[in-house]
Amino acid sequence: xxxxxxxxxxxxxxxxxxxxxxxxxxxxxVGSQRGGTKAVLIASGALEGVPYRIEWSEFPxxxxxxxxxxxxxxxLGEAGDAPFLFAYAGGAKIKAVQAGRSGGRSTAILxxxxxxxxxxxxxxxxxxxxxxxxxxxxxxxRVIEQAGLSPGDVEVVFLSPGDAKAAFTAGSIDxxxxxxxxxxxxxxxxxxxxxxxGEGVLSGNGYEAASVKAIETKRPQIEDxxxxxxxxxxxxxxxxxxxxxxxxxxxxxxxxxxxxxVGNYRAVPVPIDETSVAEARxxxxxxxxxxxxKSTLDPAGAFDASFNAAIA
Numbered sequence: 024x025x026x027x028x029x030x031x032x033x034x035x036x037x038x039x040x041x042x043x044x045x046x047x048x049x050x051x052x053v054g055s056q057r058g059g060t061k062a063v064l065i066a067s068g069a070l071e072g073v074p075y076r077i078e079w080s081e082f083p084x085x086x087x088x089x090x091x092x093x094x095x096x097x098x099l100g101e102a103g104d105a106p107f108l109f110a111y112a113g114g115a116k117i118k119a120v121q122a123g124r125s126g127g128r129s130t131a132i133l134x135x136x137x138x139x140x141x142x143x144x145x146x147x148x149x150x151x152x153x154x155x156x157x158x159x160x161x162x163x164x165r166v167i168e169q170a171g172l173s174p175g176d177v178e179v180v181f182l183s184p185g186d187a188k189a190a191f192t193a194g195s196i197d198x199x200x201x202x203x204x205x206x207x208x209x210x211x212x213x214x215x216x217x218x219x220x221g222e223g224v225l226s227g228n229g230y231e232a233a234s235v236k237a238i239e240t241k242r243p244q245i246e247d248x249x250x251x252x253x254x255x256x257x258x259x260x261x262x263x264x265x266x267x268x269x270x271x272x273x274x275x276x277x278x279x280x281x282x283x284x285v286g287n288y289r290a291v292p293v294p295i296d297e298t299s300v301a302e303a304r305x306x307x308x309x310x311x312x313x314x315x316x317k318s319t320l321d322p323a324g325a326f327d328a329s330f331n332a333a334i335a
Contacts, residue, residue, distance in 0.1 A: 050076035051237075051244045054088040054100030057081065058204055058274050058284060060231070060252065066269035067255035075244050084154055084184050086110075089232070092117055098237035099245060103130075103202070104228040108306050109156030111325040112318040118238060118327040119230035121249045121334065122299055123256060123290030127221025130162050130202040133191070136214040140197065143170035143219055146177050149197035152190055155181040156315065158225065159200035161306060164313050166219045174313040191215070204276055207283035226302050229290055238327060249333035253292040260289045292334040295326050 055061035061079055064070050070077070080097055082088035085106035091097045093115035102110075111117060132151075134140045140149065143166045153159035160179075167177055180196060184205050191199040192213060199209070209215035221227070231252060233245055259266045263285045271281035303322035310316045 048075060049241070050078045051099065051241060051248060052078045052080065052097045053248070054080045054082055054091055054097040056085065056088060056101065057083060058270055058276065058281075060101045062270050062273045063255045063259050063266065064252060065273060066266050067258040069251040069255040069258070073247070073251070075247075077248075085157060086154055089115060089117070092232060092234055095234055095236060097234075098241055099231060099233045099248065101229060101231050103158035104226060104230060104303065105158045105161035105306055105310075106154075106156050107230050107232055108303050108322055108325065109310065109316065111322065112307055112310070112316050112320050114318075116235040117232045117325075118235060119295060119299070119325055120233045120238065120245060120327050120330045121231040121252065122293050122295050123229045123231075124227050124293050125229065125288050125290045126227040127162070127223065127225030129206065129221070129284070129288040130158050130225060131200070131206045131220040132163065132166060132218040133199045133201065133206065133209050133215040134197065134218050135191075135194070136216050138197070138216065140218060143167060144172065146170070146198060146218075147172055148176070148178070150178045150180055150195075151198040151200060152180045152182045152187040152196045153200035154183065154187075156310070157200075158202055158221075160315070161309065162219075162221050162225060163200045164309050164315075165224050168309075169224075174315075203288055204274075204280055204284045206287075207280045208276075211279055211283060228299070228302060233327075246330055246333050249330055253334040256290050256292050259285070260291060263289070294331045294334060295328040299326055 085102035088100045089102055089106060089110040092100050093110060107119060140146060146167060151163060153163055164174060182190060184201060187199050190196045231249060267281040267285040270285060271278045300323050303325060307322055
């Protein structure tokens with residue numbers, strides 16, 4: 024640990040010593056997606072003894088969470104690399120303060136079990152639903168590119184996960200690109216077929232992002248929270264069955280869905296570094312090539328590596 028990290032660490036300790044001394048202390052406002060940050064922290068017990076108040080807000084997907092983060096309604100929240108970078112390129116005043124890598128298998132392109140579509144080339148001319156700027160959107164762009172198709176060859180319908188699930192079940196779309204427990208629900212309960220997933224295609228990077236204002240005004244709380252989250256992520260990777268049981272209870276998901284979700288998404292904390300920036304440039308380049316974003320903003324400014332010690 025270098026001198027700068029020591030100074031930051033001592034400053035964080037000094038700041039935390041003041042946390043919880045009266046109701047005037049501003050709470051840390053944290054956004055969580057279903058089965059995400061909140062669930063893993065509760066399951067692991069990593070929040071025990073937290074010396075400041077946490078106000079939780081639940082979101083169905085990354086896009087509304089990131090909108091809330093950019094608007095200052097929450098201080099901190101987790102999102103995959105694609106939606107985080109999509110929001111940053113759109114002008115959101117946010118930075119990634121912690122990284123996790125899970126692999127890409129938990130994001131998938133789904134088709135009905137009796138669909139005639141057998142490979143990615145078969146998506147040409149088909150109606151495919153996903154979230155705008157989501158990790159599903161990014162996977163779709165990469166998969167059709169590998170199949171020799173252009174973005175215009177597929178009719179992309181941007182829907183929330185709930186609306187996309189309803190459309191998929193009703194048969195009003197030909198394919199659905201989604202992630203996590205939504206994949207598990209479609210596969211195990213609706214017998215959906217995985218046409219392609221993100222294994223070997225996606226980096227599997229996810230980021231805990233903070234608003235620039237929160238980094239400036241709540242650094243001690245954020246650093247402590249990130250330490251607890253890194254601990255919780257490692258615990259979840261080592262105790263998947265226990266985590267799945269708690270996840271089922273906290274979210275109302277059936278145990279089989281929770282087990283599949285946990286088994287296919289294990290976010291291991293990793294430092295933010297130059298590799299993070301290089302991978303981010305690749306993501307944004309694909310969105311730009313597809314015409315999904317016009318911003319030329321360099322993603323180097325989207326990362327704050329000063330919290331890296333929190334994953335130790």
